[in-house]
Each structure stands twice: as C-alpha cells, then as structure tokens.
Amino acid sequence: MPTPSKRQNRSSQALSLILVGMRGSGKTTVGRMLALKLDVPFVDTDDLVEERAATSIEAIFRDQGESVFRTLEQEAIASLEKPHEILVVATGGGAVLDPGNRRILAALGTVVFLDAPAQILTRRIRGSQRPSLLKLNLDEEITVLLDRRRPLYMDLADFVLDATEPVDHIVAAITDIWLADRTAVDRTRQPKGT
Ligand code: ADP
Ligand code: MG
Numbered sequence: 359m360p361t362p363s364k365r366q367n368r369s370s371q372a373l374s375l376i377l378v379g380m381r382g383s384g385k386t387t388v389g390r391m392l393a394l395k396l397d398v399p400f401v402d403t404d405d406l407v408e409e410r411a412a413t414s415i416e417a418i419f420r421d422q423g424e425s426v427f428r429t430l431e432q433e434a435i436a437s438l439e440k441p442h443e444i445l446v447v448a449t450g451g452g453a454v455l456d457p458g459n460r461r462i463l464a465a466l467g468t469v470v471f472l473d474a475p476a477q478i479l480t481r482r483i484r485g486s487q488r489p490s491l492l493k494l495n496l497d498e499e500i501t502v503l504l505d506r507r508r509p510l511y512m513d514l515a516d517f518v519l520d521a522t523e524p525v526d527h528i529v530a531a532i533t534d535i536w537l538a539d540r541t542a543v544d545r546t547r548q549p550k551g552t
Contacts, residue, residue, distance in 0.1 A: 375532060379511060380451045384521050396446065399446070402447075403450055407450070410433065447463070449463065451503070468535060479504070
C-alpha cells in the first residue's frame with residue numbers, strides 16, 4: 359500500500375489556496391488578485407497579526423521582538439483552521455518555520471510556493487518598511503533566509519510556480535490548479551512543478 363498523500367487525506371472541504379514564499383515573492387499581490395478572480399475571501403496572515411496586535415508588523419518587531427511576532431502569527435494561522443468557506447490565504451515569509459503552522463496550512467488546501475531568486479526578492483523589497491530578522495545587509499539577509507527556508511517551502515508545496523513571471527500569468531496558473539482540484543478533489547498528489 360502506498361503511503362496516503364496529503365491530498366488523499368484532505369476532506370473535500372479543503373479547497374483553499376495557500377500562498378507561501380519569501381517576502382517580496384508576491385503572495386499579497388497575487389493572493390488579492392486571485393481571490394477577486396475566484397470570488398472568494400482573501401486572508402493575509404500579516405494583516406491578521408496587525409489587526410490582533412492593533413499595530414504594524416514593523417512596530418511589533420521593533421518593540422516586542424521576533425518571538426512575540428511568531429506567537430501572534432501562530433494564533434492568526436490557528437484561527438484559520440477548519441474554515442467555513444474556501445479562502446485564498448497569503449502567509450508571512452517565516453510562517454513555514456513552525457511545524458504547527460505547516461500542518462494547519464497543508465490541511466487547508468493546496469499550497470503554492472512562489473519561488474524567486476534572492477536577487478529579485480531583494481530588488482522588490484528594497485526601500486519598503488520590512489523588519490530585519492538578522493543583523494545583515496538586505497542582500498545577505500535575503501540570501502541566508504532563502505537558503506534556510508527554501509527546503510521548507512518546497513516540502514510543503516503541492517505546486518511550485520516561478521514568481522518572476524508577470525502577476526496575471528501566476529494568477530492564471532493558480533486558477534487552473536484550483537479548477538482542476540475542484541473537479542478531482544480526491545485525486546492522488548500531483549508531482550511538484552509548474
Ligand atoms: P509578499 O506579500 O510575498 O511579501 P508582495 O505581494 O507584497 O509580496 O510583493 C512585493 C513587491 O513585489 C510589490 O511591490 C509587488 O508589486 C511586486 N511584485 C509582486 N509580484 C510580482 C511579479 N510577479 N512581478 C513583478 N513584481 C511583482
Ligand atoms: Mg505580503
């Protein structure tokens with residue numbers, strides 16, 4: 359007997375789309391457009407954290423530190439467990455570090471990793487108000503974080519998409535994945551790849 363895959367274990371309700379990847383990979387931009395197109399609610403876990411904390415992520419990192427942020431992020435992700443409707447979920451770049459987060463995200467539906475090289479991520483986020491996690495310059499920080507997290511994104515993802523493509527191409531590709539999933543929710547797990 360083959361080991362049951364995540365897909366086979368999922369209930370037919372688990373049709374949400376979960377976007378994972380580094381900051382700057384386009385999770386918020388793609389997620390918003392995708393949710394509009396599919397006519398389902400869009401949830402950004404970074405927004406949930408800011409609502410709960412009633413302050414910005416930048417301020418949480420600065421005043422309370424990363425561990426407080428991670429706890430708030432865990433609570434935000436836990437609040438999405440067993441949703442009553444299909445969602446498009448954008449996650450924070452570090453959400454996949456926590457095994458409990460990974461389990462909840464995987465159970466929600468189809469996980470899509472938006473993959474982009476460090477150089478492009480750096481270019482996209484330079485100048486924005488983003489908390490620094492390591493005391494390194496931006497290029498080095500992104501390179502180190504990507505090396506550390508990429509195996510986790512790859513492991514969690516049902517699909518890996520090239521995040522350097524135009525946003526509307528990415529949205530179209532994820533729409534196709536979602537429509538195929540809807541018509542075959544209990545199909546065995548797809549090979550990874552685009
Ligand atoms: P994340 O939520 O993953 O941190 P964002 O959606 O905030 O990423 O995108 C970061 C920046 O990169 C934004 O300025 C956005 O307009 C830009 N961006 C996102 N996706 C693309 C893309 N596919 N091509 C070009 N620019 C993009
Ligand atoms: Mg975002």
